[in-house]
Amino acid sequence: MTNNMTYQIQVSWPFEWESRQVSDKSALTMYVLDGNAMGMTAAEGFKRRKPVSFGQPDSIVVSIGYPLTNAVYDMGSPSGADPFLDFIGDALRPWLHNTVFPNVDFTRDALFGHSFGGLLVTYALISRPDMFDTYLAASPALEVQNGSILEQVSARFGTGDLTSSTYYTSTGCTTTSGLPALMITYGSVEEFPARRRTENETAFQARKSYFRPLGMTEHCHDLFDLVKASGKVRDVVLKEYTGQDHAGVAASAITDGIDYFVDW
Secondary structure (H helix, E strand, O other), X not given: OEOOEOOEEEEEOOOOOOOOOOOOEEEEEEEEEOHHHHHHHHHHHHHHHHHHOOOOOOEEEEEEEOOHHHHHHHHHOHHHHHHHHHHHHHHHHHHHHHHXXXXXXXXXXXXXXXXXXXXXXXXXXXXXXXXOOEEEEEOOOOOHHHHHHHHXXXXXXXXXXXXXXXXXXXXXXXXXXXXXXXXXXXXXHHHOOOOOOOOOHHHHHHHHHHHHHHOHHHHHHHHHHHHHHHOOOOEEEEEEEOOOOHHHHHHHHHHHHHHHHHOO
């Protein structure tokens, strides 16, 4: 519990480990937001990938779940996001390292989030760029608060230095170069919906009028351009899923995010 919020934490580790007391093991870690909805998808993604990806490192998935009413508070504004990130860095990660797997050598960490979770991932990148090695923002809700997160990206990444006192300094995570990596994903029909076979014109126009102003495609491209131009990441990737809507992106983005995270 943190900031009067209660979280459900679920941890997945490799089948091959005989117990949590294994030694002489190293592992990647992926922290999954909205873990009660997407944590199992991530855990299965790692497990299904391993037989066909020779040499894949052992990986741990940490799912962070909570009542859905908490998501907007935790992920929608700095007043909620900062305590939530404090919880991950100051309570959850040390508990994982020192209590759950005390003999495991933890290497790189990733943070995955979809929708409001993707917004939180974006905020984490610009406010705490050394907290994770890889940031995975799927269909990030960048339109929240009139797109103010993009202004923050420009302000924080457009000038200054990653070692500035305005940035968070974390421990417990290593990166391959000292700079983080970012993957942004979205669906082609999120901002530009296609008419469904059983949908009448009135319903279609109503759905378009709701989604178009959210500007998913435009905002994701803006985020990509800002981060790429900043030079403050070692890599940034923007991927569009043809024919995918907002809900459908999550599973695809987890699978591709695992590939992006592992293959460095």
